[in-house]
Amino acid sequence: MKTPFEKTDGRRASRPSFEPLATHELELADFFVRMAGILGVPRSVAEIYSLLYISIKPLDFDLIQGRLGMSKGSVSQGLKFLRDQGMILSVKEKGSRRELWHPTPSLATSLVSLLRSQVLPALEQSAPALQRVLDGVQSDNASPEVLERLARLKRWNSRALELFPLLLPPPTEA
Amino acid sequence: MKTPFEKTDGRRASRPSFEPLATHELELADFFVRMAGILGVPRSVAEIYSLLYISIKPLDFDLIQGRLGMSKGSVSQGLKFLRDQGMILSVKEKGSRRELWHPTPSLATSLVSLLRSQVLPALEQSAPALQRVLDGVQSDNASPEVLERLARLKRWNSRALELFPLLLPPPTEA
DNA sequence: ACGTACTTTCATTAATTTTTGAACCTACGC
DNA sequence: GCGTAGGTTCAAAAATTAATGAAAGTACGT
Known part of the structure; x- marks a missing residue:
């Protein structure tokens, strides 16, 4: 049996911990949330987009959920919205069924x-x-x-x- | 003493009755409500503007309240919003302190x-x-x-x- | 200068929107 | 083909936003 996220200290298998957002990440999120607000797009969606926007590599579902501290439902719906609007794309590493998300080139x-x-x-x-x-x-x-x-x-x-x-x-x- | 709105049956002075909105008035309101929605402007505000927009003469507070069937508070706040945005203007008939509202010329x-x-x-x-x-x-x-x-x-x-x-x-x- | 016609304020209530999370799919790696 | 990682759904809870109306101004006509 595999413990999905072993802590580095090896003591026990527990829910993974994610970096809280850094100052500049929060500030960018603020920006996107404000802009989204004008168009009536919910905050959670803007936060997801912001995180992908400032990220070097494509991010997976769990990391998004973890770093933003939001529910599975919100992440799923937020990604769906962004996907439907053509604002994000996904890639897959082979051998994994997990999708990795990144913003489309043209905002x-x-x-x-x-x-x-x-x-x-x-x-x-x-x-x-x-x-x-x-x-x-x-x-x-x-x-x-x-x-x-x-x-x-x-x-x-x-x-x-x-x-x-x-x-x-x-x-x-x- | 003057009863401001005598019912036609003459039985008693009571709250005045206002025409319900005609079909085309409702339809215009719909239009403005939808447009306002895009900008996050509440329905009540759009309804007020719509009524003024389709009206031949400037309208007073009570008539707006009566025909739209909304509360005093909403009418007051709605007019304030529209006034602050420069979307409506008021005139007064002399001898009355009542304000009569109409849309500004340029939408x-x-x-x-x-x-x-x-x-x-x-x-x-x-x-x-x-x-x-x-x-x-x-x-x-x-x-x-x-x-x-x-x-x-x-x-x-x-x-x-x-x-x-x-x-x-x-x-x-x- | 008074009284009240007219309007505004704002705490409360109602309506709407967003988020949550547990149950439920679904397809992929084995 | 099976078991489960990975994701979706959706009814219910939480949060936000809008509407209400009684009480409190305000200024105008007298």
């Missing part, structure tokens, strides 16, 4: 995909809705001012919808 | 101010933090790759910080 691309996934659906749903609002107002108590406001809103929405695919091409790259 | 300007208030503080705090992270990593276990990543991050941050005031001039206009 820019990642952020763009994140924005896209947040904003595009809202824009898309809005186009027909705004038209219906315009119709509703017209049959109602139409005032030139309000009509103009709403028309402008609709124009914006259309333009944004056209521009988006140009600025932020859908996932096609490594 | 573009408003949104920009909103973004500014969310993003700028984060960017500002980050600049020195990122420098400290770089220093920390250098003294630590410096790897060219990680250094490059962090340097790039810092460059981004600086550029964003420079660009922001150009794109989004601080509140100076009507």
Whole structure:
């Protein structure tokens, strides 16, 4: 029987201990947490990304969990989110089934995909809705001012919808 | 003595009744709520703005509260938020101390101010933090790759910080 | 200058979001 | 093929954020 993480003093098999985060690691995490907050991404996800971002080598599940002191569930969900957004990639050492995670080369691309996934659906749903609002107002108590406001809103929405695919091409790259 | 809102049946002075929202009003509210959600602005605030946006004339506190069916506190805080962001303005009919609210002419300007208030503080705090992270990593276990990543991050941050005031001039206009 | 119409404040409650962890998969190395 | 390392799920708990409303200002019309 194998004790998975033998302490170096050899006294007893126990849960492995991980380095607590260093000052600069905490500070980078802060940065990512703040930025993520603006986009409504939970702190745990930002912390995971931050750790991978500042790490020399790809990191495995247990190390992430251990160093950040978070639950298995959070690590699993956080990695899933980052993976789905194309923000991280995994490699495997051969002979091990364990995945090792590292950030994708382009953070820019990642952020763009994140924005896209947040904003595009809202824009898309809005186009027909705004038209219906315009119709509703017209049959109602139409005032030139309000009509103009709403028309402008609709124009914006259309333009944004056209521009988006140009600025932020859908996932096609490594 | 004046009963401010006499019911039409004339039986008793009671709390006034307000029109429930029409379909197109609900739909516009939906739109604003969704957009606001992206920026982390609470639903109640978006609803208030939406109502003012689709209204022909400036609206008073009680009408907003009544038609949206929300508490005094929420209306007060919502109006405060929108006012602070420069998204709404008030007028007064003379002889009344009641404020009547309407959206500022430029929604573009408003949104920009909103973004500014969310993003700028984060960017500002980050600049020195990122420098400290770089220093920390250098003294630590410096790897060219990680250094490059962090340097790039810092460059981004600086550029964003420079660009922001150009794109989004601080509140100076009507 | 008073009284009250109108608004704000803020402690409490409600709603929502995030995290946890134990049970449950699943596929790989043996 | 079996046993388990490695990971996922998801219902429940914890944390965070938003809404409420009674009490407390404030300033305006008289």
